[in-house]
Amino acid sequence: MVYKNYVLLLGADQYLRERALAGIRELTQYPIWTASVEAKYKKNRYFDYNLEADPQDEISLLEAIERQKLKGWSPKAIIPLNDWTLKVAHKLNKKLGLTNMPEKVIELSRNKDIMKNAFLENGLPTAPFRLINNEKELLLASEEVGYPAIIKPFDFGGSGGVYLANNISEAIECLKKSKKVVSKYANDFGIDGSSFIFEKYIKSEEEISIEVVCYDGEYKVLAVTEKYLTPEPRFAEIGHLVPSHRTEDENLKEIACKACGSLGITMGLAHVEVKIQNNKPWIIEVGARPAGDGIMDLIERVFDINPYKLHAASYLNINPFEFFSTSLEPNGTAAIAFLKAEPGVISNIKQPINLPEEVESLWIHAQIGNYSEEAKCWKDREGVIELFWDQTFDYKPTKPLLISEYLSSEIFTVKEVVKYHD
Structure with a gap:
């Protein structure tokens, strides 16, 4: 046939x-x-x-x-x-x-334990860590890695189940909370969730992602994205901005490409997450797929190229490097930021009449009667705004967060403000 x-x-x-x-x-x-x-x-x-x-x-x-x-x-x-x-x-x-791609490559990009070992074997900077399964192993990891430390599921994403511990008693409690998150979402996302990563915390507010195009052993950076996170002890992503002022940092781009190579990613887009502390990069993890949270849309808005086209090309045996040069010129700056109501029951939602000129779009998905929790991961959002400036920045602007906070306060009325407890 x-x-x-x-x-x-x-x-x-x-x-x-x-x-x-x-x-x-x-x-x-x-x-x-x-x-x-x-x-x-x-x-x-x-x-x-x-x-x-x-x-x-x-x-x-x-x-x-x-x-x-x-x-x-x-x-x-x-x-x-x-x-x-x-x-x-x-x-x-x-x-x-x-x-x-071989199953081994997929396992490397999903299992944070063997992923981080691959980074170490290839001389890439990643925080000291241990794989743990229970409280006994947590105690051993505490002695070997020290504090402060991050505890997170070894095969989950979206900041789900990620907690900061400053001592052994906090670590024990964090492990319990992370296990609770895993049990809640394991079936929905097809994760194992039986093991956890105990990782030395790199204390820094500077975090980026690097979007890499992979094809047949060759790697090229498409864009560098600035991330906006909630303050400690939370690590929810609440905004992204393209292009980063670090876009021309060749060391960062080299490390990102080498990280993809260390996992054997041979096709499609890869999403490399990097923490920067005192100008030193630390690789957090690499996903063998396009970035989420609208980052691909930001890249398209700024560089006039749809990244999904590049991702799909290699799956169709087309060389994606035919479609873009190594030095894309931005036509401005694009950002996405997530709306967040105060913790409590949302009693009213008022769509603002006048939006700041930078706002390209606003979408509210929360409803009256919803309970707004403190932002901990991808699920704790009430809406999203997309922004654009016809200029680039040589620093990380706070405007996306300021506009998001302003609009959130204008849009959402919370009946009772409460302090959230895990």
């Missing part, structure tokens, strides 16, 4: 990843499909077709693909866009004889 081909995107229907569809339409004329549970009841009309399958489940996806083969359709590529679909996409690509 001569099959008609399609491109299957996994994770593209996730909020703030929608531009993947536009980028891949620039690249190919193949129909673009997605997969979702109960697809007939939750049809996504932006895609050409919805497979009736769980995008994180290999068996249901394979069964759905085989059903479509009987109708004359076969995937040209299966492209993952987030951590949760990374493993299943590459396993299916391998089974179907499509372009894929």
Whole structure:
């Protein structure tokens, strides 16, 4: 049978990843499909077709693909866009004889223990750490690594279950809280969550991500992104800005590319997170997929290139470096910041009439009656704003946070302000 081909995107229907569809339409004329549970009841009309399958489940996806083969359709590529679909996409690509990365590479990019060991083996700077499973191992890690320390699940993301401990008693409590977070989200995100990382805390407010294009052993930095985090002891990401004033730092770019190479990432975009303390970079982790939180949209706004197009190219055996030079010139600065109400019950939501001129868009997803918690991770957000300036900055501006704080105070009324306890 001569099959008609399609491109299957996994994770593209996730909020703030929608531009993947536009980028891949620039690249190919193949129909673009997605997969979702109960697809007939939750049809996504932006895609050409919805497979009736769980995008994180290999068996249901394979069964759905085989059903479509009987109708004359076969995937040209299966492209993952987030951590949760990374493993299943590459396993299916391998089974179907499509372009894929080895399972070992996927494991390296999802398991923070073996990932950080790979960094060390390749002479890359990463904080001292130990893998722990229980309180006894935590006590040993305390003696070897010391304090302050970060405790986090070894295979989760989005700042979920990440806690700061300054002593042994806090560490024991943090481990309990991290285990609680894992038990809550393990099924939804397909994580193991049986082990945790005990890591020396690099005390610094300076954190960036470096977006790297990977193809056939070659690596090029697409953009450097400034991150905005909540103050200690929280580490929730509350904003991002492109381009960073560190964009021309060749040392940072070299370290990011070397980090991708140390994990064996050979295709698509990689998201490298770096902490900077006293001008010294420390690699936190690397994701073998495009960045989330709208960072790809910021890059597109500033550099007039859709990063998802580059990501998809290598999955379709097209050299992504054909589409961009090594020195993209920004046309301004773009940022995204998340709206946050005070802790308590939201009693009123008022859409502001006059927005600051920098605001390109505002979206509120919270509803009256919702309980707003102190920002700890990706889920503690009430909305989002996108901003743009027709200039670049030679420093990290505070404007995204100031505008977000101002608008949050204008939009949300909280009936009772409470102090949140984990």
